[in-house]
Amino acid sequence: MSSRKPYVRKRYWNEPEMGWYERSYFFEIWRGIRITGGVFLANMWKWMTGRKGALTAYYPEEIRADYAAHNRGKHILTQRPDGRPQCVACNMCATVCPAQVIEIDAAFDPDDPEHPKYPSRFEIDYSRCVFCGLCVEACPEDAIRMVKETPDLPGFDRGRMWLKQDELLNWQPKQDVAKPYPAAGAGRTRGAP
Amino acid sequence: MSPDFAITLVYIGYALAVLLTFGAILTWVERKQAAIMSDRIGANRAYLRIPFTQVKLVWLGLFHGMADGLKLLLKEDFKPVTYDKLGYALGPWLAFTPVVLVFAVIPFGGTLDPGALFPSLADWFDGRTYPMQIAPLDAGLLVVFAFGGIAIIGAMLAGWSSSNKFSMLGALRAGSQLISYELVMGLTVLGLILIYGTVDLDAMVRHQSGTVLGFLPAWGIVYQPLAAILFLTAGIAENKRIPFDLPEAESELISGYFTEYSAMKQGMFMLSEFIEIAIIAALFTTLFLGGYNLPWLTDAGFVFPGGATFELGHGAVVAIQVVTFLAKVFLLCSFQILIRWTLPRFRWDQLLGFAWKFLLPLSIANLVVTAVAVWALT
Numbered sequence: 045m046s047s048r049k050p051y052v053r054k055r056y057w058n059e060p061e062m063g064w065y066e067r068s069y070f071f072e073i074w075r076g077i078r079i080t081g082g083v084f085l086a087n088m089w090k091w092m093t094g095r096k097g098a099l100t101a102y103y104p105e106e107i108r109a110d111y112a113a114h115n116r117g118k119h120i121l122t123q124r125p126d127g128r129p130q131c132v133a134c135n136m137c138a139t140v141c142p143a144q145v146i147e148i149d150a151a152f153d154p155d156d157p158e159h160p161k162y163p164s165r166f167e168i169d170y171s172r173c174v175f176c177g178l179c180v181e182a183c184p185e186d187a188i189r190m191v192k193e194t195p196d197l198p199g200f201d202r203g204r205m206w207l208k209q210d211e212l213l214n215w216q217p218k219q220d221v222a223k224p225y226p227a228a229g230a231g232r233t234r235g236a237p
Numbered sequence: 238m239s240p241d242f243a244i245t246l247v248y249i250g251y252a253l254a255v256l257l258t259f260g261a262i263l264t265w266v267e268r269k270q271a272a273i274m275s276d277r278i279g280a281n282r283a284y285l286r287i288p289f290t291q292v293k294l295v296w297l298g299l300f301h302g303m304a305d306g307l308k309l310l311l312k313e314d315f316k317p318v319t320y321d322k323l324g325y326a327l328g329p330w331l332a333f334t335p336v337v338l339v340f341a342v343i344p345f346g347g348t349l350d351p352g353a354l355f356p357s358l359a360d361w362f363d364g365r366t367y368p369m370q371i372a373p374l375d376a377g378l379l380v381v382f383a384f385g386g387i388a389i390i391g392a393m394l395a396g397w398s399s400s401n402k403f404s405m406l407g408a409l410r411a412g413s414q415l416i417s418y419e420l421v422m423g424l425t426v427l428g429l430i431l432i433y434g435t436v437d438l439d440a441m442v443r444h445q446s447g448t449v450l451g452f453l454p455a456w457g458i459v460y461q462p463l464a465a466i467l468f469l470t471a472g473i474a475e476n477k478r479i480p481f482d483l484p485e486a487e488s489e490l491i492s493g494y495f496t497e498y499s500a501m502k503q504g505m506f507m508l509s510e511f512i513e514i515a516i517i518a519a520l521f522t523t524l525f526l527g528g529y530n531l532p533w534l535t536d537a538g539f540v541f542p543g544g545a546t547f548e549l550g551h552g553a554v555v556a557i558q559v560v561t562f563l564a565k566v567f568l569l570c571s572f573q574i575l576i577r578w579t580l581p582r583f584r585w586d587q588l589l590g591f592a593w594k595f596l597l598p599l600s601i602a603n604l605v606v607t608a609v610a611v612w613a614l615t
Contacts (some may be wrong), residue, residue: 070466073580082580087239091273099276128281 104198111192116177118195119168122187122210129213130155131187132162137179145169146179166209170197240362240585252340255563259515260508264302270571271578287497297532309443317497321398328395329498329505335384335391336509336516340379343352343519344370344439346529346558347536353551357437359372368439369529369559375551377438381520382423383476388513389415392477392484395506396494407493410585411484417592418474418481424600425471428607429457429524441550442528448533448542454532463603465525467596472517473573474592476510480580483588518569519562526565529558 066072087097109233111117122130133150149162179188197205265280272279281298294300319325346369352359374380389412396408430436433444447455458465474481485493522528533539534557538549549557583591598613 069591076579077575080274081575083276084270084575087273087276097273097276098278100278102278 056088087142088163103109107193107196107231111194113192116175116190117193118191119179119212120189120191121166121209122189123213129163129187129209131163131166132159132185133161133166134184136182136184140178140182142176142178143172143174145172163209166212167206168212169206170195171205185207185230240351240365241367244349244367245371248369252345252371253337255345256340256512256515257339259485259566259570260512261306263511263514263574264305264507265299266571267574267577268301270574274575274578277306282511283430299392304597306504309501312500314502315499317400319400319497320399321400324394324398325497327361328391328398329502329509331391332388333343333391333509333512335387336513339381339384339516340519341371341439342374342380343516343523344368344442344528345562346555349555350551354420354555355530358384369555370439373437373439375435375437378426378441381438382419385415385419385422388475392494395498399497401497403490403492403496404494407484407486407490407496410486410490411494414477414481414483414588414592415475417589417602418471418596421596421600422468422471422475424604425461425467426524426598426606428461428464431604431607431611432457432460435470438523438528442523442530443489445527446530448532452542454527454530455529456530461603461607463599464607466522467600467603468525469517469521469573470596471592473576474588476513476517476573478510478514478573479577480582482582482586483585486582514570514573518566518573521569522562522565526569529562531557531561534561 060066090097103118110206124130131148133148135148135150138144138148147165147167147169148163149165150161153160153162156162175190177190180190195207199205269279271277279298280301281295283298283300283304284293284295285300285303286293286516316322316325350364350366350367350370352362352364372380392411392415393408396404396406396411399405429441433441435441435444441457445454445456449459453459477484483493484490486497490496492503495503498506533541534554536551536554537546539547540555541547
């Protein structure tokens with residue numbers, strides 16, 4: 045014979061202890077309304093006096109100011125002092141890229157015996173990029189970097205997310221400074237294999 | 238066309254315009270207020286582009302309501318396979334119409350003397366004056382509760398005829414919740430009826446036009462503060478909004494009693510909910526906040542204590558009264574939205590317990606104390 049034990053509600057160690065003040069409900073409601081209403085009035089006052097009363101950024105128009113310095117945002121292609129890309133079209137970034145979004149066409153430049161190979165086409169498809177930063181790690185020439193600002197891509201056209209070399213070179217020139225090549229102290233001498 | 242009929246038509250047009258405008262504007266107010274309360278910006282992307290120009294009117298996202306309305310009107314009107322097509326079709330109307338009809342007995346202004354406003358029509362009106370109320374009924378407050386009872390039928394019918402378990406549960410919840418809170422609402426108002434000695438809403442508002450103790454406006458909330466709180470609570474519960482939105486309870490019942498409704502039929506439930514915010518605010522204003530009364534405003538203008546007067550023409554007085562009423566209603570709507578975005582939802586047993594074990598004894602106690610006080614003072 046099994047007899048059912050009567051149901052006893054489990055008591056938890058952190059159950060709130062409510063006195064008459066909390067149980068009467070109205071005072072606690074009033075406290076909550078004071079908090080939310082206070083936030084509303086404070087924010088409303090800011091809006092009405094021409095300031096911004098919200099933490100939200102208007103995303104495409106407004107880029108948030110507090111990106112971390114190490115945020116992996118958009119790619120930039122660094123330039124030599126003469127303005128040509130540092131890239132030697134070795135295809136290492138395109139090889140390592142897990143999303144396979146980098147496309148490079150190499151070309152031959154007989155006028156520059158130091159760097160005869162250069163990219164005639166360097167494109168990144170941002171609709172598939174996962175922003176992992178492996179291309180930056182893989183690059184032997186410091187030709188591709190990622191800056192903290194996110195790419196300004198929202199739009200109504202998917203084709204706009206496929207960025208060409210010009211844009212990668214030029215969309216923020218002031219940060220787009222190449223290290224001296226060859227890098228100082230890199231141990232490589234001119235003409236070495 | 239008789240002058241009475243013309244005036245009534247004007248009033249009905251005004252009431253419909255005000256209610257539908259409130260219904261549309263409150264969706265925007267709700268979005269924006271909720272956003273501002275939680276440090277957000279709120280819907281602000283919909284715009285109207287002026288044709289042939291690139292001028293886009295955003296107006297703080299005011300057109301989102303328009304976009305919603307268009308979407309609701311243009312969506313497929315999905316109909317479930319139900320055994321009661323008539324009940325299914327009647328549901329939204331029975332939920333929507335009584336809410337709008339309640340406004341018929343609410344006085345939204347003082348006495349209108351059209352002959353004084355339009356001297357060219359003075360002969361036609363022949364010196365008659367009209368209270369600014371569509372239906373000046375003696376039993377105004379009873380009509381309000383009668384229409385509240387019809388709204389229950391709408392929700393029950395919608396849920397029952399949808400052939401959906403979720404709808405059925407929502408309808409049952411709506412029925413028991415509305416009946417419980419209707420009772421509380423009625424009992425809280427009884428105290429006011431004892432004090433004013435009438436159920437005519439216009440007479441009630443006229444009772445509230447003076448001052449108490451020389452400085453307090455003689456509003457119902459001064460005489461009956463507890464009843465005011467209880468009435469507002471019961472009103473929000475009648476409206477089936479958070480924290481009393483158990484009949485809809487998205488996380489439990491999808492949309493409760495209107496789960497099976499789509500397109501504008503669902504839109505009518507939403508619209509009636511938003512209009513009911515305004516209706517409850519208007520009722521609360523009428524019963525507890527002095528309706529269209531401002532302190533010291535009489536039909537002749539402001540009469541301040543100490544003998545200072547500020548004469549106003551009839552048109553100015555009517556305009557001030559109408560605007561005062563609308564402003565009070567709007568502030569109360571905003572307060573209801575504040576409550577809706579502050580409090581969490583009740584559990585079902587808590588909801589009924591709150592009505593029967595807490596609000597009902599309080600309202601009865603309030604009634605008893607009021608009755609004794611009225612008996613002792615007269």
